[in-house]
Each structure stands twice: as C-alpha cells, then as structure tokens.
Amino acid sequence: MKRPTRLGEGQKLILTANRLLDGHIVWRDAAGQWRPSITHAAQLDTDTAQTALETLDAQKEGVVGVYEVAVHPGIPPSPVSVRERIRAFGPTVHPEFATELEP
Amino acid sequence: MNAPIGHYQYDSVDRDFLAARIDEFADQVARRIDGALTEDEFKPFRLMNGLYLQLHAYMLRVAIPYGTLDSRQMRMLAEIARTYDRDYGHFTTRQNIQFNWIRLEDTPEILRRLASVDMHAIQTSGNCIRNVTSDQFAGASADELVDPRVHAEILRQWSTLHPEFTFLPRKFKLAVSGSPEDRVAARFHDVGVIARPGPDGTLFRIFVGGGMGRTPAVGKEIFDSVREEDLLATLEAILRVYNAHGRRDNIYKARIKILVEALGIDAYREAVLAELAQMDMALYRLTPDMVAAIRARFAAPDLTAPPDATATFEADRARHPAFDRWTRSNTHPHRAPGYISVTVSLKPAGGIPGDATSSQIDGLADLADSYSFGELRITHMQNVVLAHVRQDRLFDLFQALDELGLATPNVGLVSDIIACPGLDYCALANSRSIPIAQKLSARFGDPTLQEEVGRLRINISGCINACGHHHAGHIGLLGVDKRGEEFFQITLGGRSDNNAAIGEILGPALPEDDTVDAIARIVDRYLSIRELGETFLDTLSRLGDAPFREAAYETA
Ligand code: SF4
Numbered sequence: 001m002k003r004p005t006r007l008g009e010g011q012k013l014i015l016t017a018n019r020l021l022d023g024h025i026v027w028r029d030a031a032g033q034w035r036p037s038i039t040h041a042a043q044l045d046t047d048t049a050q051t052a053l054e055t056l057d058a059q060k061e062g063v064v065g066v067y068e069v070a071v072h073p074g075i076p077p078s079p080v081s082v083r084e085r086i087r088a089f090g091p092t093v094h095p096e097f098a099t100e101l102e103p
Numbered sequence: 104m105n106a107p108i109g110h111y112q113y114d115s116v117d118r119d120f121l122a123a124r125i126d127e128f129a130d131q132v133a134r135r136i137d138g139a140l141t142e143d144e145f146k147p148f149r150l151m152n153g154l155y156l157q158l159h160a161y162m163l164r165v166a167i168p169y170g171t172l173d174s175r176q177m178r179m180l181a182e183i184a185r186t187y188d189r190d191y192g193h194f195t196t197r198q199n200i201q202f203n204w205i206r207l208e209d210t211p212e213i214l215r216r217l218a219s220v221d222m223h224a225i226q227t228s229g230n231c232i233r234n235v236t237s238d239q240f241a242g243a244s245a246d247e248l249v250d251p252r253v254h255a256e257i258l259r260q261w262s263t264l265h266p267e268f269t270f271l272p273r274k275f276k277l278a279v280s281g282s283p284e285d286r287v288a289a290r291f292h293d294v295g296v297i298a299r300p301g302p303d304g305t306l307f308r309i310f311v312g313g314g315m316g317r318t319p320a321v322g323k324e325i326f327d328s329v330r331e332e333d334l335l336a337t338l339e340a341i342l343r344v345y346n347a348h349g350r351r352d353n354i355y356k357a358r359i360k361i362l363v364e365a366l367g368i369d370a371y372r373e374a375v376l377a378e379l380a381q382m383d384m385a386l387y388r389l390t391p392d393m394v395a396a397i398r399a400r401f402a403a404p405d406l407t408a409p410p411d412a413t414a415t416f417e418a419d420r421a422r423h424p425a426f427d428r429w430t431r432s433n434t435h436p437h438r439a440p441g442y443i444s445v446t447v448s449l450k451p452a453g454g455i456p457g458d459a460t461s462s463q464i465d466g467l468a469d470l471a472d473s474y475s476f477g478e479l480r481i482t483h484m485q486n487v488v489l490a491h492v493r494q495d496r497l498f499d500l501f502q503a504l505d506e507l508g509l510a511t512p513n514v515g516l517v518s519d520i521i522a523c524p525g526l527d528y529c530a531l532a533n534s535r536s537i538p539i540a541q542k543l544s545a546r547f548g549d550p551t552l553q554e555e556v557g558r559l560r561i562n563i564s565g566c567i568n569a570c571g572h573h574h575a576g577h578i579g580l581l582g583v584d585k586r587g588e589e590f591f592q593i594t595l596g597g598r599s600d601n602n603a604a605i606g607e608i609l610g611p612a613l614p615e616d617d618t619v620d621a622i623a624r625i626v627d628r629y630l631s632i633r634e635l636g637e638t639f640l641d642t643l644s645r646l647g648d649a650p651f652r653e654a655a656y657e658t659a
Contacts, residue, residue, distance in 0.1 A: 020136065022206035023160035059138045065156065081587050082534070083526055087158055091527035093455055093537045096206075097159075097189060 003045070005070050011080060012073045013049040014041035016087065017057075017063035025087050025099075026063060028052070034063055037074040037102040038088040044068075076101055105214060107489070109242070109289060109478035110171040111256045112359045112400040113221040123217040124225065128152050129211035136208070151231075152476060153224025154210055158530050164227040165217060165348075169255040169279070170198030172222075174468040174477040175206035179220045181464035187213055190227040192464065194449060194457040195643070196521055196572055198236050198278070198481045199227055203528050217372050225263065232262035232342075236278045238286045239482040241400075241445045243490040245436035249281035249305055253398045254334070257389065258296075261335055262408045263337040268342050273350035275342070288483065288599035290322040290573055291315060292328075293342060293359045296334075304391075305331045311371065312363030315569035320360040325375065336387035342379040344371065404476040408441025408493050416443075416494035426501050428481035429512035436498075443494050445475075447487040447504060452548030453541050456522045457485030466507040474500045476580035483572075484521055486514060494610040516553040517561060517626065518544040521572055525565030525582060532565035534582025534589035534615075539563060542619045545593065547626070556626055559639045562597070575599040577639050579606040579621060591618040593655060595625075595648050598640060609652050621655040628654035 015028040026034035027041035049068045058066050069084045071077035079085045090098035153164040187209050188659045191485040236349040237255040254413050278287040281298040289295025295310040307329040313322025327336045345359045386417045420427040435444040450456050475489035505511040512518045525536030540563050562576030573579030579594035590612035598607030633642045
C-alpha cells in the first residue's frame with residue numbers, strides 16, 4: 001500500500017482525481033462533491049484524508065485515480081508541488097486554457 | 104479511388120478490420136463507463152487503442168505510419184482538433200499526432216472518423232511494436248538508394264497485432280531508412296533498419312539495442328547484409344530472443360538495449376542465428392511478389408517539371424532575400440530535376456514545438472494539394488514535409504506558408520528545438536519542457552544570428568524517459584526535480600546521425616532561467632572559438648567540453 005504523504009509545517013491534504021467521462025481534473029469538497037475548481041477543496045489532515053481515500057467509491061462518484069495532494073492552506077489552497085499547481089491552474093503554456101477558479 | 108501518393112492504399116480487409124476493432128473498443132468504453140470494467144482492467148485496452156490518461160484529460164495518440172499522410176487525412180486531424188479537442192494538435196518525435204484534451208466518451212466516435220480516412224491509433228502505446236518510423240524525404244531525396252516506405256509498410260503490416268509480440272517486455276520501436284545519411288536515428292531505435300541495393304536485390308543493415316531513456320545506448324550492428332527475403336524472419340528471430348529473455352521483473356531494465364548490453368552483441372547474434380536455424384524459413388520468406396504487391400499500393404507522382412523550373416527558382420531567390428534564406432534552411436535536394444523537398448517549420452520563435460492549430464493543419468492540407476500531390480510527412484523533428492514541390496512554384500508556396508505563419512526559416516538551426524510535452528501535459532514529467540524551449544527559441548529567434556550559428560540542435564526532455572531525445576541533442580536538456588523545483592541538466596555532443604553518440608553531462612543542473620543564459624553563453628563561446636567552417640559539433644570534438652563548461656558556469 002502507498003505510504004501516506006508526509007506533510008510539511010502547516011500543510012494540509014486535499015483529494016483529487018480525474019473525471020471518468022472526460023478525464024478533467026476534479027477536487028473533492030467538504031460535502032464529498034467533486035468540483036473542477038480547487039477553490040473549495042476540503043483541506044484535511046493526514047488521518048481524515050486516509051479515511052476518505054479508503055472509504056470513497058470512485059466508480060460511483062464518476063472519478064478515476066483518486067489521490068491526495070499536499071497544499072498550503074488558503075482559498076484557494078496552493079499545491080506544494082509544481083505538478084499539482086499545473087493540474088490545479090492549467091498548463092502554463094496556454095494561458096487560454098487556464099482553469100477558471102470559483103470565487 | 105486512385106492509390107494515394109506516398110502511403111499504402113487500404114482495401115476492404117484493412118477497413119473491415121478497423122471497423123471491428125473500433126466496435127470492440129466502443130464496447131470496452133461502455134463497460135468502463137457503466138462500471139463493468141475497473142480502471143485497472145480497462146487501462147490495457149485503452150492503451151492498446153492509443154488512449155492515455157494524462158495530466159489534464161485523456162490524450163489520444165494517432166498513428167501516422169512512417170510519418171506519411173494525405174491531405175484528406177490531414178484535414179480529418181484538423182477536424183478532430185476542432186471538434187473534440189481545443190483546436191490544436193501536437194506532432195510528436197515519433198511522427199505521430201497527439202490530442203491533449205479528449206473525452207473518453209468521444210473516443211469511439213473519434214476513432215470511427217479516423218477510420219473513415221484509413222487512420223487509427225492502434226499500437227501507439229503499450230508494450231508492443233509501435234508505429235514504424237522512416238525518412239521524411241523517403242521516395243524524394245536525391246541521396247536515397249532505396250525507397251524505405253515499401254519495407255516500412257511491410258513491417259507495419261507484419262507488426263500490427265502480431266500475436267507473439269503483443270505483450271513484449273516493453274515497448275519496441277522500429278525505424279527504416281534507405282539513404283546513406285541516417286535521418287531516422289536508426290542507431291537510437293530498438294531496431295534500426297537501413298536498406299541499400301545489392302547485386303541481387305535489396306540488402307538490409309540492421310542495428311539492435313539502441314534507445315534513449317534512463318539508460319541511453321547506441322544500437323549495435325547485428326547484421327550487415329540481410330537479404331530481402333530473410334528480412335521478416337530475421338526481425339522475427341530478433342524479437343523472439345528479446346521476448347524470451349528480456350527482463351519483465353524491472354520496468355527500467357526491460358528494453359532490448361539492456362538485454363543486448365547484458366549478453367553482448369555477439370551472443371545476441373548467436374541467439375538470433377540459433378532461432379533462425381530452427382525456424383521454417385519458407386513460412387517467413389518475403390517474396391518478390393509480396394514486395395511488388397505492397398509497392399503497387401503506392402502511387403508514384405508524375406515528377407516532370409518545365410525545363411526552366413530551376414532557372415525560375417534561382418531568379419526568385421535572387422530577387423527575394425527572405426525567400427533565399429528560407430530556401431537555404433528549409434529545403435532538401437530532390438532526386439527529380441526541377442523538384443525540391445520542403446520542410447515546414449512548426450517552430451516559430453517563442454512557439455510551442457510541434458503544435459499546430461486546426462487552421463494551420465487545414466492550410467497545410469490545402470498546400471499539399473496545390474504543391475505536393477496531396478501528400479505530407481511528419482518528421483521526428485516535429486516539423487512537416489512537402490516532399491515533391493516544383494522549383495518554379497516554390498516562391499508561391501513560401502508566400503502561402505508565410506500567410507499561415509509557417510515560413511520560419513530555421514530547420515536544422517538552433518531554434519528548431521525538439522521538446523516533449525513535459526510537465527504542462529505529461530503525468531510522468533519532472534519539469535516543464537515547453538517554456539524553456541519557448542525562451543530559447545525566442546532568444547535565438549533572429550534569423551541572421553541562427554544562420555551564423557549554423558547547424559545546432561537543442562533537444563529537451565521533461566524527464567529521464569527522454570521523449571524529447573535530449574541524449575541525441577548537440578545540446579541536450581533534461582528536466583530534473585530538485586526538492587520540488589525544476590532544474591535542467593545540460594549535455595553536449597549528442598547526435599543521431601551515422602556517427603550517433605550520447606551527449607555527456609556538462610556539470611550541475613541549473614534553474615530554468617540560468618539554463619537559458621548558460622546556453623546563450625555556450626553558443627557565444629562557440630562563435631568566438633570556432634575555426635572557419637566548423638559546426639558546433641566540430642568545435643566540440645576538437646576542443647572538448649572544457650571551454651563550454653567554463654562558459655556555462657561562469658558567473659557574472
Ligand atoms: S520525456 Fe518524460 S516528461 Fe517528456 S513526454 Fe516523455 S515521459 Fe513525459
């Protein structure tokens with residue numbers, strides 16, 4: 001089994017996946033809804049994230065490849081790694097494809 | 104319909120096969136969506152049909168066999184970009200095209216539309232024999248000895264759904280050339296095949312065990328002169344030895360290059376000969392009739408030009424300096440008098456290497472119809488070739504390309520950069536490749552400067568998988584992750600021609616902007632120390648990398 005992500009000082013975890021039908025990136029909010037914008041992703045500690053990962057049903061929720069991402073908390077939260085920032089905000093080379101963030 | 108110029112003409116067998124295959128995949132997609140198939144079960148099916156799940160969406164990689172396609176196929180690619188993607192496509196270093204924003208639901212429909220123009224996405228992924236690549240000037244180049252497309256097509260048919268080689272230890276890449284000058288990077292493929300005429304028919308020189316990736320290797324010659332009739336048997340035996348002995352326990356050690364390295368080329372050759380000795384050679388014999396039947400599916404262009412075609416061309420060059428400059432970098436000598444081959448650069452200064460919008464793709468299809476018998480080729484340098492252009496019409500073509508924003512005069516020069524999609528799109532990347540390519544091509548965008556620098560290739564990969572062929576770049580850049588930050592390792596001296604070599608690491612990796620500055624200093628240093636007529640590689644081999652290291656790491 002995958003080791004839990006190690007968090008730096010003050011960091012939180014959020015859950016992400018790709019939507020099954022179109023592959024688009026989604027983030028899980030506190031109500032368990034998958035949303036295209038990272039803004040309202042539920043910011044969890046390690047244990048809560050682990051429990052959510054173990055209990056959610058990706059197929060039923062219409063997503064694929066669920067995993068957790070370390071973030072600096074905030075609205076929107078800011079992913080720690082460049083990779084996840086690109087996933088959250090869109091490819092850096094096509095500004096017209098930037099992901100629209102919900103207010 | 105007449106056979107298309109440049110590629111194999113499908114018949115009803117080919118079309119029925121594609122239709123059945125798409126029905127099968129459509130069913131798999133439906134079962135994935137309704138949950139009957141889990142992602143783990145579905146993944147091998149989608150990969151066999153060229154569908155990846157990448158960073159932002161599904162990505163569909165469409166095969167362009169030996170890089171050649173006709174204008175109606177090109178228009179279909181534009182239509183797919185417009186209808187199902189975000190209005191552009193990305194041409195890859197394996198002469199294919201990728202669409203980065205595809206919906207799973209749409210893929211059966213996309214595949215049907217591709218099949219309507221005899222295209223597919225089979226074997227563009229997975230541990231099988233991938234799309235066979237070839238010389239972008241095949242059938243056109245003045246230096247060509249054998250047209251490699253016929254044998255590339257034979258190998259495509261032999262390898263497609265080959266029952267024994269569908270689950271190889273790892274992916275397997277084949278390239279075929281028929282010229283003395285290696286333009287296909289034959290020595291950097293799992294198997295590279297170079298055809299030449301012999302006294303009794305075509306002979307094939309075969310290299311095995313080349314490749315990029317984590318453990319780059321230059322392919323070694325396994326056979327010098329395989330007869331045409333033994334070509335399939337020999338490749339079959341090479342693959343069998345690999346399939347039987349290649350490592351399946353470690354993905355990083357599974358390519359044929361590792362096996363060739365471990366056994367040594369002589370032992371590998373012995374194993375292949377032993378396999379051949381117990382094969383029923385008659386069963387694998389490639390007969391002259393079979394070759395002729397495949398050759399007949401390729402229509403030949405009528406390459407007659409007016410007697411004054413070259414004179415008109417020379418007069419146009421003399422009148423228009425920008426055209427003259429573009430001609431120097433973006434054309435290649437043709438075998439037929441009065442004709443010339445054109446490479447259309449998809450590398451505008453500051454642009455994204457290999458990207459083309461749907462209107463550019465459509466525009467290129469129109470220009471192919473008007474100027475090159477409706478035929479196009481995609482190069483492993485991520486450019487597009489119009490192979491058969493009449494010299495007296497070249498200036499018109501240049502002007503039409505200019506209107507499409509496709510007349511950048513930089514082929515083979517420093518801003519003709521190969522770059523993989525990198526972290527902006529690729530799920531495996533360590534760093535972004537495109538932004539640094541854009542910065543470098545903008546930095547060296549001045550056409551006069553580029554011409555002065557001369558032949559210099561910069562290749563960029565976003566991770567050690569080396570899809571951007573950085574090992575073979577005269578200057579190679581490899582993206583590495585240093586504590587979450589993007590850094591680039593510089594290598595010098597790579598090349599993929601007849602003297603194929605792997606670039607050597609220059610020194611510690613640098614952050615992106617420092618890398619751009621370091622490369623600018625390397626180029627400046629080259630300009631100041633080269634001798635008359637020396638290319639960058641000449642200077643590097645005369646003086647070694649010390650002057651360039653000093654320049655790269657000098658701090659102001
Ligand atoms: S080299 Fe790495 S980053 Fe670039 S496309 Fe290949 S796998 Fe992705």
